[in-house]
Amino acid sequence: MSSVQTVPSATSASRYARCVENSKRIRWDIDRDVIRDRAFAPGEKFLPDSLSMVERLADLLNPEERRFLGRIQGRTYANMFALVERYVGAKMLELSRDHWLGDQDAMEALVRFTDEELKHQALFRRIEALAARIMPVGYLFGPEPNMVAQFVLGKCTWAVLALTCHLELVTQVHYRESIGTDPEVSPLFKDVFLFHWKEESQHAVVDELEWLREDAKLDADERDRAVDDFIALVIGVDGMLQAQADADARYFVACGPQPGVHGPEAAERIRASLLAAYRWQYILSGAAQPHFNELLSSLITPAQGQRIHAALAGLQ
DSSP: OOOOOOOOOHHHHHHHHHHHHHHHHHOOOIIIIIITTOOOOTTOBOSOHHHHOGGGGTTTSOHHHHHHHHHHHHHHHHHHHHHHHHHHHHHHHHHGGGGTTSOHHHHHHHHHHHHHHHHHHHHHHHHHHHHHHHSOTTOOOOOOHHHHHHHHHTSOHHHHHHHHHHHHHHHHHHIIIIITTOTTBOHHHHHHHHHHHHHHHHHHHHHHHHHHHHHTTOOHHHHHHHHHHHHHHHHHHHHHHHHHHHHHHHHHHHHSSSTTOSOHHHHHHHHHHHHHHHHIIIIIHHHTOHHHHHHHHHHSOHHHHHHHHHHHHTTO
16 A cells, blocks of 8 residues: 555545544444443334335235344344444555545544444444344354455455445435334334444545545556456455345244245245345445445446446346
8 A cells, every 4th residue: 555645635624624523523322322221122123124125025924024034134234234344444544544644634534434433343243132132043144254354455445445435325325215214113223223324424425535535546447447346346245145145034934933834935035035135235225326326427437337337237
C-alpha cells in the first residue's frame, strides 16, 4: 500500500468532519441502548416477509413453519453482517494510514468507523447467543470470518470498497423500507438494526469518500482489473450464500415445527427459496439501489458495466 499522504478536497474534508460530528452525536452502547436486559421470545418474527420471502412457500408451509423459517433467516442475517464487519474494520484501519499526516478529520472518521465495526461484531455475537436460547440446537453458520476476510482483503482496494459501499447501503435500505416499518418484527430485533443503521449511515459516506479517493489513483487498465476483482467478490459472496442456504434448509427440515415431515422435493424448494431470499438480501437489493448504481456507473465504462450486469444476471 502506498504511504503517500493525500490531501482531501475542501468538499470531501467537510464530509469527513460531518461524519466525525455525527459519530459523536449518535454514539450508543450495546447494553444501555440496544439490548436493555431484553431477550427474544419464542415465536417472535425477525425478518419482514419482504426480505425473507417466506410467503412464496405459503402452499407448502403453515404459518408457524413460515415464521420459524423467517427466524432462521434473521439469525443468519445478523451473523452475515457480523462476518462482513470483520473485513470492513480491518480495511478501514489500513486505509487510515493514508491520513496519518494529512487531514485529521479523515483519520478520525476512519478510526471511529473501525471502532464502531468492532462494536457491531460484539452486538451480533450477543444476538446470536440470544437467538440460540429460543431455537432448537443444530443451527450452523458456516462461513469462517477470518477466512472470508482474507479472501476479500486479497482483492484490490477499489473492489473491496465497492463491495463495502454496496453492503453498507443495503443495511440502510433494509432498515428504512422493511425492518423498521414492519409492526410484527420483534422489538429487540428491530432495535438492533435501528442502532446499527444509525452508525452505518455514516459509514456509507466514508465508504464513498474512500472509494472515490482510491478510484482517482487508478489508470484505465488498473480500473478494468478492479472491476474483475469486484465481480470475483460478488461471485464469492454468492458461493457463501449457496452454502448457507443449504445449511439453513437442512436445519429447518430437521429441527422445524414438523421435523422430518418434508421430503426431498419439499426440502429442495425450501433451499431454493432461501437462496433466492439471500441473493436478494445481500446482492440484488443493493444492485437495485439507485445511489449505488449512480456512483458505480460514474466510475466505470459501459462495457465494464455490462460485465457486472452479466455476472448479476445469473443470480436472478
